[in-house]
Each structure stands twice: as structure tokens, then as C-alpha cells.
Amino acid sequence: MAKFEVQTTEEQGIVVLAxxxxxxxxxxxxxxxxxxKVINQNQYRIVADLQQLRYISSAGLGVFMGFIEEIREKxxxxxxxxxxxxxxKIFELLGFPALFRFFPDRQGALASFQQxxxxxxx
Amino acid sequence: xxxxxxxxxxxxLPLIVFVVFFIDLVFLYSQITITTLRIFREILLVGLLAxxxxxxxRYFRVEKLTIPQKLGRLTALLTLNYLVVLFLDGLLDxxxxxxxxxxxxxxxxxxxxxxxGVLAPPTLIASLKILQELIFYRQKSTTRRYFQLFLLFTxxxxxxxxxxxxxxxxxxSGTSAQNTILFLITLFFMVxxxxxxxxxxxxxxxxxxxxxxxxxxxxSEIYSLFDVVYRTHLTxxxxxxxSVSFMLYLFLLIYATVAILKLFIYxxxxxxxxxxxxxxxxxxxxxxxxxxELEPEKLIRMITRLSREVLECDSTxxxxxxxxxxxxxIVHWENLSEAQAANSPFQRHPVLVRHLYHQKQPVLxxxxxxxxxxxxxxAWKKEARSLLAxxxxxxxxxxMGVLYALSHTAYAFDNEDLSLLEGFAHQAAIALENAQLVExxxxxxxxxxxxxxxxxxxxxxxxxxxxxLPGLEIAxxxxxxxxxxxxxxxxxxxxxxxxxxxxxxxxxxxxxxAFYVAEFKGVIQTLARVENxxxxxxxQANRIMYPNMERKAFISAIVGRYEAENGxxxxxRAGHTPVLHWRAADHHLAVLQPPGLGIGLEAGxxxxxxxARCTVRLAPGDLLLLYTDGLTxxxxxxEEEFGDQRLQEILPAVSGKSVExxxxxxxxxxxxxLQRRALLDDLTLILIQKTEVSQSQEEGLLxxxxxxxxxxxxxx
Numbered sequence: 001m002a003k004f005e006v007q008t009t010e011e012q013g014i015v016v017l018a019x020x021x022x023x024x025x026x027x028x029x030x031x032x033x034x035x036x037k038v039i040n041q042n043q044y045r046i047v048a049d050l051q052q053l054r055y056i057s058s059a060g061l062g063v064f065m066g067f068i069e070e071i072r073e074k075x076x077x078x079x080x081x082x083x084x085x086x087x088x089k090i091f092e093l094l095g096f097p098a099l100f101r102f103f104p105d106r107q108g109a110l111a112s113f114q115q116x117x118x119x120x121x122x
Numbered sequence: 123x124x125x126x127x128x129x130x131x132x133x134x135l136p137l138i139v140f141v142v143f144f145i146d147l148v149f150l151y152s153q154i155t156i157t158t159l160r161i162f163r164e165i166l167l168v169g170l171l172a173x174x175x176x177x178x179x180r181y182f183r184v185e186k187l188t189i190p191q192k193l194g195r196l197t198a199l200l201t202l203n204y205l206v207v208l209f210l211d212g213l214l215d216x217x218x219x220x221x222x223x224x225x226x227x228x229x230x231x232x233x234x235x236x237x238x239g240v241l242a243p244p245t246l247i248a249s250l251k252i253l254q255e256l257i258f259y260r261q262k263s264t265t266r267r268y269f270q271l272f273l274l275f276t277x278x279x280x281x282x283x284x285x286x287x288x289x290x291x292x293x294x295s296g297t298s299a300q301n302t303i304l305f306l307i308t309l310f311f312m313v314x315x316x317x318x319x320x321x322x323x324x325x326x327x328x329x330x331x332x333x334x335x336x337x338x339x340x341x342s343e344i345y346s347l348f349d350v351v352y353r354t355h356l357t358x359x360x361x362x363x364x365s366v367s368f369m370l371y372l373f374l375l376i377y378a379t380v381a382i383l384k385l386f387i388y389x390x391x392x393x394x395x396x397x398x399x400x401x402x403x404x405x406x407x408x409x410x411x412x413x414x415e416l417e418p419e420k421l422i423r424m425i426t427r428l429s430r431e432v433l434e435c436d437s438t439x440x441x442x443x444x445x446x447x448x449x450x451x452i453v454h455w456e457n458l459s460e461a462q463a464a465n466s467p468f469q470r471h472p473v474l475v476r477h478l479y480h481q482k483q484p485v486l487x488x489x490x491x492x493x494x495x496x497x498x499x500x501a502w503k504k505e506a507r508s509l510l511a512x513x514x515x516x517x518x519x520x521x522m523g524v525l526y527a528l529s530h531t532a533y534a535f536d537n538e539d540l541s542l543l544e545g546f547a548h549q550a551a552i553a554l555e556n557a558q559l560v561e562x563x564x565x566x567x568x569x570x571x572x573x574x575x576x577x578x579x580x581x582x583x584x585x586x587x588x589x590x591l592p593g594l595e596i597a598x599x600x601x602x603x604x605x606x607x608x609x610x611x612x613x614x615x616x617x618x619x620x621x622x623x624x625x626x627x628x629x630x631x632x633x634x635x636a637f638y639v640a641e642f643k644g645v646i647q648t649l650a651r652v653e654n655x656x657x658x659x660x661x662q663a664n665r666i667m668y669p670n671m672e673r674k675a676f677i678s679a680i681v682g683r684y685e686a687e688n689g690x691x692x693x694x695r696a697g698h699t700p701v702l703h704w705r706a707a708d709h710h711l712a713v714l715q716p717p718g719l720g721i722g723l724e725a726g727x728x729x730x731x732x733x734a735r736c737t738v739r740l741a742p743g744d745l746l747l748l749y750t751d752g753l754t755x756x757x758x759x760x761e762e763e764f765g766d767q768r769l770q771e772i773l774p775a776v777s778g779k780s781v782e783x784x785x786x787x788x789x790x791x792x793x794x795x796l797q798r799r800a801l802l803d804d805l806t807l808i809l810i811q812k813t814e815v816s817q818s819q820e821e822g823l824l825x826x827x828x829x830x831x832x833x834x835x836x837x838x
Contacts, residue, residue, distance in 0.1 A: 058629035058676070058751075065723060066674030094678060094697035095719030098732045 003027075006034050014045045014113050016106065020052035023060035032063050039067060044076020047109040051082035056090055064100070077101070081109040131180070135173045138166050139240055146232045167239075167360045174243035182248045184255050189321055190329070192252045197336070199245050200343050206241060207351045210234050216355070222289055224358045231358065239359035242352055246370040253377055257318040265318060272311035272373070279304040280365035287361065290368075312373045316380040324399065327392040330385055337382045344375050394538075397432070401542050404432045405549060418557040422454045425525065425550045430456045432546070433539055435529045436505070439463065440514075442523035450479075450523065458503070467502045468526070474511065482521050484512040486540050489532040507532040512543045514551040522551055576636035577602065583643050589613045591621055591686055593813055597781035599789060601752075601805040608635035608677075609750050609804035612643060614650045616683060622650055622659075625808055626679035626721075627698065627750045634675070642667065642677055642721075656681040657694045657735045664696070664721045664729045676722040680748055684740075689812055691746065692737035696721045696729075699751050701736075704773035706743030711773055714738065740812040745773050745784070752805035756792065759799050768795070781809045 004027035005020040015038050023031060038046065048064070050056075064078055071078060081103040083091065091097065103109040145163050149155070184192055216234040217227035226232050258265060282301050283290065290305060291298045325333065348371050356364040388395070407428065415421050422440055430438040439455035452463045468474050473495060477483045487509040490496040500506055510527040525547045529535065581602070588596045598611060608628025616622050624646050628635040645663050653659045660681045667677065680701060682693035693701060697720025703712040716736040719729045740746070749769075756764035772791070776784035788807065 057755075058627070058678070062629050062674035062676065065676065066672070069673055093699060093715075094676070095717065095723065095732060098717075098719055098728055099723060 004030065006031055008034060008038065010043075011047075011106075012110055012114065014047055014110055015043045016047045016049055016110075018049045018052065022055045023053060023063075024055065024057040025059040028057075028059040028063050031060070032066070035063060035067055039070065042074075044071045044074045045113050046071065046076065046078045047106060047113070048078055048080050049082055049106050049109075050080055050084065050087055053084065053087050056087055058094075061091070061094060061096070068099070077113075079103060079109045079112060081106050131173060131177055135170065135177065138170045138173065139236065142166050142170070142239075143232065143236050146226065146236070147229070150226050150229065150232060164360070164362065167363060170239075171243055171363060171366065175247055178244055178247045178251060182244075182251065184248075184252050187255075189256070189259075189325075192255060193333070193336070193340075196249055196252050197340055197343075199248055200340070200347065203241060203245055203347065203351050204343070206237065210237060218354050218358055222357075223287065223361045223364075224354055226358060231355075235355040235359040238352065238355040239363060242356055242367045243363060246367050246374070249374050250370050253315075253374065256321055256377075257315055259321040260318070265315075268311055268314055272308065272315060275304060275308040275311060276366065276369040276373075279308050279369060280362055283365040284362040290365075308369060309372075312376050313380075315373070316377045319377070319381045319384055322381060322384050322388060323395070326399075327396040330389055330392045334382065334385045334389060337378065337385060341375075341378045341382055344371070344378050347371060397538070397542070400432050401545075404428045405545060415553070416557050416560050418554060418561065421550070421553055421557055425546075425554075426454045426456050429525060429527060429543060429546055433510070433527050433529075433535070433543065435510075435527045435534060437503075437526075437528040439466075439526050440523055441466070441468070441526070442514075443521065453523075462503055465502070467498045468511070468524070471496075471498060478511055478513055478524055479521065482513045482515055484510075484540055484544055486510050486535055486537070488535065491532065503528070505530040508534045510535045510539060510543055512540070512547040514547050514554065516551060516555050522554060525550065579636050579640060583610060583612075583639055585612055589615075589621060591684075593686060593689075594621070594684065595781040595811045595813055597785040597809045599785050599805075599807050599809075601792075601801055603752070603801040603804050608639055609752065609806040610639045610642065611748075611806055611808055612646065614647060616650060616654045617652060618654050620654070621684040621686065622656070623682045623684070623748075623808065624679060625698065625748045625750065625806060626677050627752075627804075627806075628677045629675050629720075634672070638667075638671065638675060638677060641670065642679075646681070654683075656683045656692060657733060660694045660696050660718075660721070660733060661726070661730045664719075664724075665726045667722050668725050671722040676720040678720045678751075682748070684810075689740040690737060691740055691810075692735055694718055694733050694735055696733065697723070699749055699754065702745075702747040702749075702770070702773055703738055704745040704747075704777055705741065706745070706777060707741055709774070709777075711770055712738070713770070740810075742812050742814045743777070744812045745777060745781075746810040747773055747807060748810075749807040750805060752801070752803040753792075753807055755803060756795060756805065757799070757802060758796055764792075764795055781811045784809055784811075 003021045004023055007018040007020070009016045009018070017034065017038070019031070021027070035046075068078055079101045080091070082105055083102060088102070091100075091102070096102075101109075101112065103112065142163055145159055148159075182195075184195065187195065214230040214234050215228075216231035218224035218231055219227060226235065254269060257269065279301065282304050286297045286301060288297060288301065290301055292302055292305070293299070294302055322330070322333075348368060352364065352367060352371070356367055415424070422442070426438045426440050437455065437457040439452050439458055441450040442453045443449075444451055450469055452458075452466050455463050469479065474485060477485050487496060489508060490500050490506055499509065506528050508529045508531065512525050513521055514523040514525060516522045525543065527535065527539075527543060584600060585598075588598060596613075600609060600611065602609075609626070610628070611625040612623070614622040614624075626639070626642060628638045628642070642663070645666050646659070649659050649662050649666075653662065660679065663679075663681075671677075676697070678697040678699070680693050680695050680698045682691060682701075684691045693714075695701070695714075695716050695718040697718055700713045700715035703714055704710075705712065714736050716734040718733040721729075723729070754764055754766060754769055768791075772788055776787050779787065785807075788809075792805070
């Protein structure tokens with residue numbers, strides 16, 4: 001089956017998950033583990049960089065849905081960036097843009113978190 | 123009566139002995155010779171011999187005894203002979219003449235000879251029987267023949283000796299020649315039979331030593347048996363019995379000598395031989411369990427135990443690769459502490475890692491104290507001196523685990539041990555792999571069974587019959603992937619009489635998806651009794667489903683409504699794929715994708731805010747296509763996707779055909795695209811076509827519409 005990979009990095013105190021390849025029913029459990037690990041480290045501000053993501057199935061979308069409630073309860077969020085049009089269409093069909101914020105690039109997504117932080121301070 | 127005949131021997135034998143004893147006394151005191159009485163005496167003695175034979179056959183059952191028991195009986199019998207003689211020597215003072223055969227000189231001689239005469243035949247016949255059993259331990263077709271010939275010539279020689287009334291001289295002159303020739307033939311068979319002692323080879327090493335020691339004593343006992351116990355007494359009693367006894371005694375002597383020699387020869391190699399036997403046995407045992415033992419747990423225990431038994435070492439343990447493929451763990455051990463097992467230093471040791479874990483080579487370290495590299499291993503277990511480790515390699519050349527053996531003495535293992543343990547590990551690897559495969563396939567079978575049930579449930583949820591409506595043709599196609607997916611469609615009637623339809627796709631696969639489908643169907647059908655608006659229906663369905671669903675699960679759906687009287691089709695799209703509308707009038711394909719969230723993604727407020735109704739009016743010849751993403755995400759062998767492009771070409775291509783024909787065309791197109799590849803996901807599509815409505819149908823519709831309005835008025 002098609003390969004899937006995820007790289008976890010940290011930028012400005014925000015976890016960036018760079019997804020790569022095909023996120024489907026077969027690879028979703030692997031991604032679920034990665035996301036669980038991030039949350040177990042009490043990191044709730046997450047950017048999912050989808051630039052290299054070629055396909056996402058309903059099981060893949062389910063992974064985000066499975067965690068978002070907990071993350072938001074803890075004051076965090078998952079934000080998407082650099083989504084390829086074909087993949088964005090899948091998100092769009094299901095109505096994800098109503099539930100999640102999408103950014104054209106990683107900087108935008110990271111900046112939005114910084115913005116939130118400064119808003120809270122003021 | 124039968125019991126009596128069985129035990130008659132106990133009357134018969136003592137009677138013979140008594141009569142002979144009486145005759146002997148008469149001869150001794152009367153100093154006369156009565157030939158008839160002498161012949162009668164000899165006949166009685168033949169009877170005594172035959173009776174002894176019968177007695178031994180009947181009451182001295184050696185067939186069921188083990189070899190040690192047989193040898194024990196033999197020793198006991200011979201010892202009994204010696205004890206009797208010793209006892210009699212102290213009590214009596216027999217005197218015999220110097221002639222051959224010797225004659226009694228006093229009553230003591232008669233008594234002594236009688237007792238020995240009674241004792242000797244059963245002893246030697248019993249010994250013969252034991253020898254026969256030992257000889258037949260490994261029987262060849264000729265063995266039995268040789269034995270019978272030996273018995274025949276023993277009898278002939280004895281008769282010859284008896285009739286010539288001469289001792290055996292081993293000369294070829296005169297009457298002795300006949301005796302000598304017969305004797306030599308008998309001797310030949312004795313020697314021949316004496317080499318049938320294969321039972322010695324298979325004795326364990328310790329038993330070989332024991333038998334050798336006992337054998338030396340036994341041999342000297344046998345050797346002096348005839349000289350000390352039998353010679354004069356027995357010859358005086360009966361020359362025939364004496365000669366038969368002598369022949370049997372000689373056979374016993376020869377057999378014992380050869381056996382002792384063989385034991386002596388086999389002693390130095392006994393250890394190696396022992397190990398070989400145990401190796402073969404344990405490999406056999408393992409191979410047998412290979413077919414019977416399917417529980418990996420039990421196999422692992424067996425492997426460590428058997429390897430320790432065979433190598434006679436202090437500790438053995440088995441390391442197995444962990445399920446996640448990360449590293450090895452000691453799963454079972456013999457004679458290690460809990461802490462030692464939990465904290466093995468072997469995977470961190472550079473030499474072992476390189477040889478064992480990377481090159482999959484066996485490792486033999488004769489002395490751990492010799493090199494400081496091994497200090498960590500000695501630190502781990504301070505008694506450790508020599509170590510043997512062999513890899514368990516799977517069929518696919520993967521390292522499954524490592525079998526270790528450890529001894530507290532240096533140089534405890536040699537290359538033979540290494541190859542033995544290697545053979546052992548090879549068998550063990552096969553057995554373990556088989557067991558694991560079986561376990562996996564049982565698991566898979568259970569899953570498949572579960573899927574089958576789910577699949578059956580799911581199929582029952584799909585409508586068995588499509589609704590018939592004047593002016594509207596409907597066709598549906600649902601292809602099931604191998605695994606249970608979550609595709610679903612259904613038709614219903616709104617309270618106001620309009621046709622309702624729903625198509626949905628539950629995220630994920632497997633049984634949970636199937637049960638969400640069942641739940642969803644129930645919710646929709648219940649709501650459809652009271653709700654006329656597809657948008658309200660979807661919103662309420664979301665509110666009901668959301669709390670009951672796992673957070674990572676959701677349902678994408680389209681809920682539609684068709685009003686036959688005006689051809690209006692309105693629907694909401696809850697995160698589902700768009701609806702395609704082919705307008706026959708201007709040959710235009712509209713992709714209808716009003717905003718909407720999937721069901722179960724959000725509790726309600728956002729869902730209801732976001733969702734929007736879309737309404738189109740169908741004209742005659744218009745086509746609607748509703749589908750699940752299984753269609754657009756179809757993949758063929760070249761990993762090519764069916765995609766939107768092909769999808770949008772479908773409707774123009776089938777316009778003008780009936781929906782049934784259109785469905786067939788689409789199905790053909792799908793199979794052609796897939797070639798021979800299996801479906802990865804469920805695929806469902808619904809085709810709806812508005813047809814020309816005839817005059818009569820229009821009237822019917824009108825009346826239906828009036829009825830509907832009345833009904834709506836009655837139930838506000």
C-alpha cells in the first residue's frame with residue numbers, strides 16, 4: 001500500500017506535524033499513535049502541515065476528530081496549512097473548514113497561534 | 123479341576139525327586155545293581171528335566187521384565203545356588219567314588235546330590251530363557267533358527283555323553299570323537315548366539331558402568347559355578363542332567379564373557395553414544411510436539427527444558443523477538459533468577475550482537491574468564507563459565523530468537539554440543555513459527571467471521587425493493603468491498619407523501635461501521651414519520667447520532683426529497699459527495715454541492731448553521747446521480763484513480779438511456795476500469811431519471827397531491 005510518514009518538529013513552542021503520502025484506513029493507526037504521543041507530552045498547539053499529503057480518507061479525517069475535543073478543552077487547537085487543492089477538496093466536502101482553520105502556509109498557521117497567545121495576554 | 127491340573131506339577135516333581143532319592147538309597151545300602159530300576163530312574167530324571175522346563179516356562183515369566191530386572195533375576199538365581207551349596211557344605215560331608223560317573227559313598231552324598239540335582243535344571247533353564255530374551259532383543263530371521271539348532275545339539279551332545287558314559291575329553295579318538303564333534307557344533311552355535319547382544323549398545327552410560335561392575339562379579343560367579351556347585355554332585359546324580367546343565371552353563375559363560383567384553387569396548391564411547399541417543403530422542407520428541415503442540419507458550423517451555431536436559435548444563439534460556447520488532451526479551455528460562463532474566467546483558471554485548479544478532483551465527487565461549495570482554499557477562503551471573511548461544515532462524519531467514527545454554531564449568535561445551543544445539547534450535551524455530559502462524563490464522567478467522575456477520579447485517583439494511591413512482595425511474599447499485607464498509611442508502615415516504623431518499627457513508631470499516639449504519643437507518647426512519655423537511659431531518663439526525671458516536675467516527679450523507687407533482691428535488695448535503703444533475707434540455711451537468719457538515723462531527727449548533735438546502739426542478743429526461751466516494755476513489759492496478767473527470771463524463775454518456783441501461787453501462791465502465799483488481803471500498807450509486815409523464819399518470823399524480831394536502835391539513 002501507499003506509504004505514509006509523519007515528521008514531528010517544534011517551532012516557536014508549537015508542534016508541527018508534517019504529513020506525507022497517503023493517510024488512509026491502513027496508515028491512520030500510525031498517525032493516531034504519533035498524535036497521542038504529542039498529547040501525552042502536554043502539547044496541545046498543533047499545526048498539521050499537509051503540503052506533502054497526497055490523500056486522506058475518512059479514517060484519516062477521523063484521527064483529527066478523535067483528538068480535537070480534548071485538545072480544545074486544554075486550550076489548544078489543530079490548524080492545517082499548505083493543503084494541496086485535491087486534499088483540501090476532501091476536507092471541504094465533509095465541512096472541515098467550518099470546524100478547523102486552514103492556512104495557505106506554515107508561517108500563517110504558526111502566527112495565528114502567536115496571535116492567540118498575545119490576545120490572551122492583553 | 124483346571125486349577126488342579128495347573129498345579130499338578132507341584133505334586134509330580136516332588137514325587138519324582140522322592141522316588142529317585144529312595145532308589146538311590148536302595149542302591150547305596152544294597153550294593154546291588156538292578157538294571158530295570160536303573161532305567162526306570164533315568165526315565166524319571168528325564169521327567170524331572172521336562173518338569174523343570176515346564177515349571178520355568180509357567181512360573182518364571184521373563185518376557186515382561188526389563189533388561190535390568192532380567193539380569194537381577196539371573197544374579198539372584200546364581201547366588202541362591204551358591205548359598206545352598208555353602209549351607210550344605212557346612213552341614214553334610216558327602217563322599218563319592220573316583221569313577222566316572224562318580225558313585226555315592228554315603229547318605230550325605232545322596233542327599234547333597236539330590237538337592238543340587240533338583241536345583242540345577244530350573245536354574246539353568248531359567249538362565250537360558252533370560253538369555254533367549256536378550257538374544258531376541260534384536261531379532262533377525264536366522265536368530266530363532268540358530269537358537270533352535272543350539273537346543274537340538276545341546277540335547278544330542280548330552281545324549282551322546284550319557285550313552286558313552288564318558289567325560290568330555292575333546293579328543294577325536296574312539297568314542298570320544300562323536301562327543302567332541304557334537305560338542306564343537308554346539309559350541310559353534312553358542313558363540314554365534316553370544317554375539318547377539320545389541321541390548322548393550324542402547325544402555326545409558328551410567329547403566330553400562332553398573333553392568334560392567336556387576337558383570338565382572340557375575341562372570342566369576344558363573345565361571346566357578348560348575349566347578350564349585352555342580353561338577354561331582356550333579357554328575358553323580360545324573361549324567362544326562364549334568365551334561366545338559368554343563369552345556370547350558372557353558373553357553374551362559376560364553377555369553378556373559380562376550381557381553382562383558384562388549385561392555386568394556388563400549389565404555390569409553392558410552393558418553394558420546396549416550397548423548398547421541400538423547401539427542402536423537404529429544405529431537406524426535408521435539409519433532410513430535412511440532413505436530414501436536416500449537417501453543418507457543420508451551421513450546422517455549424519445552425525448548426528450554428529439553429535443551430538443558432540434553433546438554434546437561436546449568437542454565438538455559440530463550441530470548442524471543444518482541445511483537446513490535448524492537449529488541450529481544452528472555453521469555454523462558456531454566457535456573458536463572460527473575461532479576462537475571464529481566465536484565466540480560468547479551469543484547470548489549472558487542473561480540474554477541476555482531477555474531478548472533480547481526481550475522482545470525484552460533485556462538486561458543488569455552489571460558490568466560492579468559493577474556494576481559496566477557497566481564498559484563500560474568501558480572502551478570504558470577505557462576506557463569508562457559509556459554510553456548512544459537513540463533514532461531516525463521517523460514518524467511520529472520521532472527522526469531524536466541525537459545526542460550528550456560529555452564530558453571532569451563533570448557534563444558536564442545537563443537538558437538540554446538541551442532542546439537544543448532545539442530546535443536548532449527549527444529550524449535552520451525553515448531554514455533556508454525557505455532558505462531560496457526561495462532562495468527564485462528565485470530566484472522568475470527569475476524570473474518572465477525573466481518574461476515576457484519577456484512578450480512580449491512581446487506582439486510584439496504585432496501586430490498588426500489589420505490590415505484592409515476593414519472594420517475596430509479597436504479598441503485600451497491601458493490602461491497604471485501605471488508606465491511608459503511609455504505610448505506612434507503613428510500614422512505616415523508617408524512618406529506620413526498621418520496622424521501624438517503625445515501626450515506628459511515629467512516630471507517632468493520633463491525634462498528636456496520637452498527638452505525640444500523641443506528642442511522644433507525645434514526646432516519648423514525649424521524650421521517652414526523653418530519654417533512656430534509657434539512658430538519660438531517661439536523662435532528664445529527665443531534666441524535668452525535669452523542670452516541672465515537673469522536674473519530676462520522677457519517678456523510680445526503681437526505682433528499684422529491685415531489686412528484688412539480689418535479690422538485692430538494693436535498694441537504696451532510697458532508698457527502700456532491701449530487702450530479704444532468705439537464706437534458708441544455709445538455710448541462712451541474713455539480714450540486716451546498717455547504718454542510720458530516721453527521722457526528724459536531725453537536726448541532728455549527729451543523730445547523732452551516733447546512734443549506736439545495737433545490738432543483740427536474741425536467742423530463744433529466745438525470746440525477748448520487749454516489750459515495752467509493753466511486754471517485756476507485757483505484758485500478760496502476761494506482762490510477764477513477765476521479766472526478768471520469769465521473770462527470772458518466773451522465774452525458776448515458777443520457778437518453780433508461781436508468782437500468784444506464785446502470786449497466788456504469789457498472790461495465792467500473793469493471794473495465796478496475797480490470798481484475800478487487801474493490802478496496804464499498805461503492806454505492808443511485809440514478810434517478812425524470813421521464814415523460816402520460817396524461818393518465820398526470821391525473822393520478824394530481825389526485826395524489828390533493829390527498830396529500832388533505833392529509834397535511836388533518837395533521838398540522
